Amino acid sequence: MMSRTYLIFTLKYYALSTKSLAQYDEVITRCRSLFLAKTRDYGTAWRILRLASLTDQIFIKAKRIRSIQQKGKQRIEDAIDGEFVAIVNYGLMALIQLQLGEDGPTELEMRRVEGLYDDVVANTRALFDDKNHDYGEAWREMRVSSMTDLILMKILRIKQIEDNSGEVEVSEGVEGNYQDIINYAIFALIKLTENNRV
Numbered sequence: 001m002m003s004r005t006y007l008i009f010t011l012k013y014y015a016l017s018t019k020s021l022a023q024y025d026e027v028i029t030r031c032r033s034l035f036l037a038k039t040r041d042y043g044t045a046w047r048i049l050r051l052a053s054l055t056d057q058i059f060i061k062a063k064r065i066r067s068i069q070q071k072g073k074q075r076i077e078d079a080i081d082g083e084f085v086a087i088v089n090y091g092l093m094a095l096i097q098l099q100l101g102e103d104g105p106t107e108l109e110m111r112r113v114e115g116l117y118d119d120v121v122a123n124t125r126a127l128f129d130d131k132n133h134d135y136g137e138a139w140r141e142m143r144v145s146s147m148t149d150l151i152l153m154k155i156l157r158i159k160q161i162e163d164n165s166g167e168v169e170v171s172e173g174v175e176g177n178y179q180d181i182i183n184y185a186i187f188a189l190i191k192l193t194e195n196n197r198v
Contacts, residue, residue: 020132021125023190028121030189031088039113046093047106051174054094055158058181061086062151069145081192084185087151091182095120098175124179128186139187147188154181 049057061083068074096116108116132139139147154177161167161174 017129017132017137020137020190021129023193024125024128024186027088027186027189027193028125031085031092032117032121034085035089035092035117036110036114039110044106044108044113047097047100047104047108049093049097050102051094051097052159052162054090054097055155055162058087058090058094059152059155059159061090062148062155066145066148066152069148081189084189084192087185088182088189091178091185092117092120092124094178095124095175095182098178124182127176127179128183131183139184140191142187142191144188144191147184147191151181151184154178154184 046054065080065083068080099116099120158174158177161177
């Protein structure tokens with residue numbers, strides 16, 4: 001028989017977890033909308049990028065965020081949350097590139113792009129849900145600056161794996177690192193949104 005304390009904990013976790021998934025979906029809706037709008041404007045020109053180039057794009061965005069966080073001011077008024085959105089979308093592009101390979105067709109139909117985007121989001125969201133269950137929403141206690149640092153660390157890991165021709169001995173490969181980067185960026189966007197509501 002379940003104890004009262006365990007039951008209360010389970011109900012509280014379920015409510016918070018449901019809230020987190022709803023917030024996750026809100027962020028993804030925003031990222032997806034921008035991604036598809038840019039696809040309508042530019043087509044799938046990003047398909048020409050090698051994985052290392054996408055890794056470097058994410059690195060540049062994360063370095064800018066960290067620089068602004070450390071300096072406490074910025075000269076170009078592009079908001080930090082826009083950079084986290086870009087990190088999500090570049091990470092999803094990288095996962096699509098992993099799926100399709102770099103030598104496939106450059107131009108993809110909009111319908112196919114939507115399907116590929118939604119597929120990699122579904123896998124990354126499932127990972128978020130599983131880790132969120134095991135870690136008990138620990139990310140909610142983290143600082144956005146720590147999330148930035150973790151994104152940078154994951155990028156450096158990917159760069160090392162790329163430099164090793166994709167070979168790993170005991171570590172997860174690039175796919176898991178890209179998924180973690182996407183999820184940390186989504187955590188940051190949720191926290192930034194909550195902070196602005198306060």
